[in-house]
Amino acid sequence: MKLYYNPGVCSLAPHIALREAGLAFTLEKVDPATGRTEHGADFLSINPNAYVPALEISPGLILTEGPAIMQYIADQAPAAKLAPAYGTMERYQLQSWLNFITSEIHKAFSPLFKPGMPAEAKTAFKEQLATRFDHVERRLSKHDYLLDSGFSVADAYLFVTTGWSGFVGIDLQRWPAIVAFRNRIEARPSVQAAMMAEGLLKAAA
Template sequence: MKLYYAPGACSMASHIALNEADETFSIEKVDLAAGKTESGADFKRINPKGYVPTLELDDGEVLTEGPAILQYIADRNPDSRLAPKAGTFERVRLQEHLNFISTEIHKSFGPLFYKAASDDMKAFARGRAELRLGYADRILSDGRRYLMGEDFTVADAYLFTVARWAIPTGIGLDRQPNLQAYVKRVSERPAIRKTLAAEDQK
């Protein structure tokens, strides 16, 4: 398998999941602005949507969309406990977390990474992102170690990735102490340290 990624982008969640599952895979960096991969390939020929993550399977099939890729990795590796068994209520709860992270937290940050976004648009986006991060903070306020309890899942790989964006965008996590402690705790996992190092992230 090959994961196409951009350093620190949402593709980091898939990268973390692959490392957590101890999968055999390669990575190739993508310059999203130029639309080229590190080897010089036209990225839109690989993924016409033009964004990461993109997972190319050994049989040539290509998967896109972070939540789908995350669940695919988890289901390939049931012993990793990265997702509850399909068909269970716990699996639906995981999907609920993934959808919220994807559509509410992740998308809230979008304007903060667009150079063309106006100051008003960015101010609105910061407020919305902080509100959504606050919800995640409340989930973690009961003392649970991870989103689903004691087991690290692919939802944690995703939340960790997007919560980190609060720092470079100037939102910070000081007003979300539970989430702030969670990000620090999760960052100590060996698979996450390995991923951060591979993507040259701190």
């Protein structure tokens, strides 16, 4: 498998999942400015929507959209327990969290990175994010992970998206359970390895 990625963005979540699952994969960086991959391919021919992540499962077979990619990865390595079994209520709870993160957190961040967005609009999006973080805080104040079964691909996705807060002027100290959660997730070897591979962490001297 090959993961098309850009450092530090949402593709970091399936990158973490691949390492947690112990699956063989390669990485290919995408330059959003040129629309080409590091090996010179036109990324539009891989994902017509022009954004990462995209997972090449086999030549010509491409899966897009982070929540779908992460569930696919989890199902390739059931022993890693990154997702509950299909048909169980726990699996639907996982899908509920993935949908919440992608629609209510991930997409609410997008306008905050646009330089032309009016300040009033950015304030409104920050306020919306705060209410979503309040919801997550209530869960994590009583549980270490989003699911009762333990670490899942949803936790990887939440870790990545909440990590953008500092870049847009949101202080996570207001949500201590989220801060503690992020510290737990960041300490995982798979997360350290993924962040190092993407140039987000430096190797220890």
